[in-house]
Amino acid sequence: MEILDLLQRRRSNKQFGDIAPNEEQLQHILKAALRAPDHGKMKPYHFVVIEKSGMGKLREYLNAAAIEFEMDEKNAAKADKLSSQAPMVIGIVAKIDHQSPKVPAWEQIVTAGCATYAMQLAANAQGFETVWISKKWVEGTAIRHAFGCTEGDKIIGLLLIGSPKEDDGISLAREAEDPTSFVSFIR
Numbered sequence: 001m002e003i004l005d006l007l008q009r010r011r012s013n014k015q016f017g018d019i020a021p022n023e024e025q026l027q028h029i030l031k032a033a034l035r036a037p038d039h040g041k042m043k044p045y046h047f048v049v050i051e052k053s054g055m056g057k058l059r060e061y062l063n064a065a066a067i068e069f070e071m072d073e074k075n076a077a078k079a080d081k082l083s084s085q086a087p088m089v090i091g092i093v094a095k096i097d098h099q100s101p102k103v104p105a106w107e108q109i110v111t112a113g114c115a116t117y118a119m120q121l122a123a124n125a126q127g128f129e130t131v132w133i134s135k136k137w138v139e140g141t142a143i144r145h146a147f148g149c150t151e152g153d154k155i156i157g158l159l160l161i162g163s164p165k166e167d168d169g170i171s172l173a174r175e176a177e178d179p180t181s182f183v184s185f186i187r
């Protein structure tokens with residue numbers, strides 16, 4: 001796929017087939033993350049790859065969060081379902097140095113966000129659907145512990161990745177959007 005076409009028409013999808021990226025495809029995804037713009041070359045992130053065999057554990061962490069935050073039935077059910085939606089999940093932890101004299105926390109979080117988006121695009125480019133999920137669950141004690149978070153860290157997302165549900169390739173927006181109303185110029 002043409003890179004500009006992907007950039008202009010990518011979309012998220014919560015429906016997945018059974019196939020996860022293989023080792024080589026996963027490496028491409030992770031290597032894309034490492035080239036996110038990064039003030040001070042801090043690499044302020046950590047990625048936790050959850051494969052099919054680890055989904056039972058992810059389910060435990062998310063269910064624990066539902067209890068911890070006293071979620072209503074609807075959200076508890078969503079938390080329970082999340083681990084069965086995609087064949088691979090990558091957890092993204094923003095490893096924030098709150099003492100950095102040069103790079104404020106917000107810049108480090110943006111870098112982790114750019115890394116996440118780079119992973120989405122690298123997955124799309126290899127024929128995989130993705131969706132970035134966060135919600136309150138990612139603040140749970142169990143998942144934070146499992147992801148190796150220290151106090152100042154923030155889990156910014158669970159990136160669900162998998163093959164398209166149907167055999168006809170990844171879903172894309174029909175056409176690029178018109179940016180006119182989001183742009184001004186100084187000339």
Ligand SMILES: Cc1cc2nc3c(=O)[nH]c(=O)nc-3n(C[C@H](O)[C@H](O)[C@H](O)COP(=O)(O)O)c2cc1C
Nearest residue numbers: 010011012013113130131132133134135136156157
């Ligand atoms: C930081 C972040 C957190 C998100 N968390 C959720 C979420 O918890 N649940 C959800 O349905 N979508 C969430 N989204 C939005 C989806 O990933 C997706 O972008 C949205 O459904 C719009 O689809 P599109 O990417 O095709 O425009 C989040 C996006 C970002 C950037």
